[in-house]
Amino acid sequence: MDLELTPEELKFQAEAREWLAANVPAEPLPSMDTAEGWVLHQEWEAKLTEAKYSVVSWPKEYHGREASLIEWVIFEEEYYRAGAPGRVSQNGIFLLAPIIFDHGTKEQQDRFLPTMASGERVWAQCWSEPEAGSDLASLRSTATRDDERGGWILNGQKTWSSRASFAHWGFGLFRSDPEAQRHAGLTYFLFPLDAEGITVRPIEQLDGEVGFAEVFFEDVFVPDADVLGAPGAGWHVAMSTAGNERGLSLRSPGRFCAAADRLVELWKQNGELHPEAERGVVDTWIGAQAYRLYTWGTVTRLAGGGDMGAAGSVNKVFWSELDVALHETGLDLLGAEAEIESRWTDGYIFSLSGPIYAGTNEIQRNIVAERILGLPREAKGAGK
Amino acid sequence: MDLELTPEELKFQAEAREWLAANVPAEPLPSMDTAEGWVLHQEWEAKLTEAKYSVVSWPKEYHGREASLIEWVIFEEEYYRAGAPGRVSQNGIFLLAPIIFDHGTKEQQDRFLPTMASGERVWAQCWSEPEAGSDLASLRSTATRDDERGGWILNGQKTWSSRASFAHWGFGLFRSDPEAQRHAGLTYFLFPLDAEGITVRPIEQLDGEVGFAEVFFEDVFVPDADVLGAPGAGWHVAMSTAGNERGLSLRSPGRFCAAADRLVELWKQNGELHPEAERGVVDTWIGAQAYRLYTWGTVTRLAGGGDMGAAGSVNKVFWSELDVALHETGLDLLGAEAEIESRWTDGYIFSLSGPIYAGTNEIQRNIVAERILGLPREAKGAGK
């Protein structure tokens, strides 16, 4: 058991640190969920791509450098430590790309991955529907076969599509077999958000930004070439994403370690005035450190051929609650100024979505209880 | 809206305070769940009875002084403020007596209430069974009709009978109609614990004391005169106790206010060494104060003809969690000495039973959600 990096890994770390120090914008970019910020974030993605830091673990033919999982975590730590911008491409890179690698054709990989990596084409996740939040199996939006044109006709509505207000393409599940029950009969589609029949309506969040949108589909044609995996197998295809989303890739420890470090800095400035925040500062720093070490354990297991399994749910509950606690403590340290908009209020509002999205923490706790502890499944309602 | 006492109430308060100051033992008595402490607690009950402070709200013919509900709360505040001993008679006085008043015959009242009030005869609650903790409706101990002798034959086992290790009589529910389902077919019995066929086996608690016991029944004869309420109506009869137990009477606010005051004293001694306990001290003091004021609101409502309803569940969750928090904070203030047995460790261990007994807090939260908030009842298992 050790936590030591190899000479190659240390070299990679030093290079990344140096490049980031030289290139990360001195001032934080405006939010990516504003028109102005969107453009600047896309420019940043292009810069990352040029330096081969956009998708370090991907194949070289798609802008990657075939880095190991360990190097990926190292890069993420450096990325957040440097205070680099949020990744506007993250839905595509972290959620869709693993599926394209696993289930896409070579033609699809060649067509979609390079522009995804470079940030030229930004992808929006079109998962939830108004009557199906965390209950993805109850989706109602439909895909009807169009043999004549060789494709499918999409109808329905998606909501909470992250980034959809400004993104170029979307991905999501539609019910292609109306007779099939819940998990069966779903198909995974890719589609341009400016396709005929698609209407995107931004949703204003608690903080006034539009990180989410509703997407309406009215007889939208999607050719067979843009179906991912086999028709009807969408649930199976999507589940690898869901695992991914909840698991390692969505929230790298660097993010929380950097926030905990900022909190310690704030403590140094304001702690004397707010001694009651001591416990919050210490406990969230410990939490971030625990998350970092836990991730090293996960990386070790994955590198040894293991998979995430239900541990992704353990992970998700922990980081999402940690994120709220980190920012609540920051607000405590701001005293009467806490309500004034700042990096801490922005981060706080953002953190509140953590326990909700990617499967609510209630669902994650069910998964932990049932799949890890082996407790009996709950009696289901009649609708099941 | 006011919190002012009448001149009569103030006079009652002053008299009680004076009597308690003169009579409460200077040193705390040994635990009532030891043989030595038991005797001393019975002696204390006799002293209380002599001064008419044993059951202030009861009729004069049964050692009471017909005090109002407000006076009862006043007396309880004074009682705990004075650091007076725990009431060894409390199961009888608080749990059984209200039922005897409501459902007992005059003969039963005359026979049972005076010795209950004076502490000469101490009553044990024989509620739970090994396979029925908080689920009282699934009781299996039986009562079989014996027409010849004019009574019933009890068989079965009760557990978690509080005080039963030393008590004289017990009360509990038995299934008198084996055909009836759950709530129907139960009968409420009173019985001497030295009756032929009864075996009492003390249960050693976390703190090594024996406040609970198992009680085994093997062909125990109980005459009709010792059945409380109508045969088969035991559930209905018992439910008024259950409401009572969870409601106002079991834990008077004086108890928590006194503990909060002791905690403030401990803070004055040790707070400088343990500043991290500040929040606990303040929040539990606030909790005790909230509980006190809440109780005044309840008393006002009851005096105006209202009933406890499901508010007893709100009450029970609050005081039981408050009690744990009070003692945890006390332990925090003791630092490295916290593990050494003391009034704080005793109180802490005792407090841990609060969220469990008299219907677990999980069940209380169900009641609050269903009866107060009107949320749908949960799907039941097949055994229902």
Next chain:
Amino acid sequence: MKFTWTDEQKAFADSLESLLSSADTVGAARAWADDDTAPGLALWNRLAEQGVNALVVPEEAGGMGATAVELVIAFEALGRHGVPGPWVESAAFLPAALGSNPLVGELAEGAVGTVAFAPHTPYALDADVAAHAFVIDGGTVASASAGERKHSVDGTRRLFTPVAGDAVSTDGDLAAAFNLAALATAAQLLGAGERLLAEAVAYVKQRRQFGREIGSYQAIKHKLADVRIALDFARPLINGAALAIDGPDAARDVSAAKVHAADSAYLASRAALQVHGAIGYTQELDLSIWITKVRALVTAWGTPAVHRSRVLGALVAAEA
């Protein structure tokens, strides 16, 4: 001893409830956040007609001479309906702070007043629409004008750095004024918490997931039961502090009420957001009004830490 509202107090609560239920308070709040203060000021005037602004103003100064109990009744209603504007400042703090200054009479009649009182309340709410704005510095009250605009997490709280003007002569009691302001804020938090719980309960009864109403899941039930329990114990603390407002324990009891009300309302806001899921995280849903307001009010007129210190100070100072 009758620790419950009198019939008159109930009638007052009912009349406010009926006024606010039929007014579009949410619309007024949304407009207010967009700097369109007209609907909010119209509502302000209607409430002034009901005497809300005059409650704790003595009768000889043109007020109602009501007790702090009526004040908390009013502020719970303001909180429940998300009414925007500098209510705590105008109707709770300033009447006590300005003492016999005749401006108190104007405030009682409905003039909009506001104040900054550092360090607890460093910015003046809605100073740009206030007829009378003040800033208090080291015990000195001065008139003020609206300086730099500051943005609160609660969009309806339009904050301004105060720019001090001439000193104002007062014989008011700033400590009593602060207690009234903190108490009114506590009552507003309670109202907001009650509303959040009510919205959450209504939502979980109709929302279905995995084939059943989500309100039938025990995790949801227990989360909301805990909110119900917390709020049930906030109300007696607030009423008790209102009764104690002129006594020796005023600071202790007001601070206890503010701490518990803030904790309970915050618990309500987190629970309401969580049970709503993603839809709770939007400005479209009215829920957002109370979620952001609670976050702001938790620290307004004394942070929880400030009030905890006051409680502890009083307890330690008291005789054993």
Next chain:
Amino acid sequence: MKFTWTDEQKAFADSLESLLSSADTVGAARAWADDDTAPGLALWNRLAEQGVNALVVPEEAGGMGATAVELVIAFEALGRHGVPGPWVESAAFLPAALGSNPLVGELAEGAVGTVAFAPHTPYALDADVAAHAFVIDGGTVASASAGERKHSVDGTRRLFTPVAGDAVSTDGDLAAAFNLAALATAAQLLGAGERLLAEAVAYVKQRRQFGREIGSYQAIKHKLADVRIALDFARPLINGAALAIDGPDAARDVSAAKVHAADSAYLASRAALQVHGAIGYTQELDLSIWITKVRALVTAWGTPAVHRSRVLGALVAAEA
């Protein structure tokens, strides 16, 4: 970078697990609490044969010269099985504190040692059965004998006020010794927490109430899921601190591990008691062994407050 036990470490863990699973550790603990130390001392000797007492003793002093990782593996097992006795004192603290003093060799071979180290550990565990008892006062190590008996909430922790004897010459490192003791205690807490969770899970799968296994109720499931999550993050902190034990961050990382392990194990004890209901509240059920032990270990070898201060001190001292 391989943040997982090596094959040798796994084998060591397995061998301890197999030894302790087949020993009647609960019987030994119960006897120990009743002052019948014979079964516990027999177990002590069997573990000494496995080298547990010699793990962090250098090879040249007759020890195994193992790393702190092996130490936490052993202490997690001791905690999981509720093994009584002054293990932290003998096998973690004293080897480092006594430096090159030859007594270290005796301890490595299985002599029972104990120590009091005020203010964190004011009493000496099992001083009456220890071959070598010490008391440390202001950096001076002295031999000690068993004074007044003190009763712990954990009956298996037989505490004695130390009575100081002659000074003992050492060149040990008391700070390093304290870190090892706190780390070993953290590992013991983790083991106890894991056991409590395992007992709770087993119980809720078979116990039925209201017609179904109580483990199917969401309130129970989520309570135990939270324990699983908390413990899952305690383990990497403990292993990470073991790897950092000789480096500049040792105090910070050990303290972080102790804080989190104590919180997690305490959460486990409260949850286990609650899901068991009244039966959990008895000494008859083995559960009581871990419930009371966790409560005692939370404050042993540095209270949570002490360790939080150490973490914060290190963070504030570090370069930004």
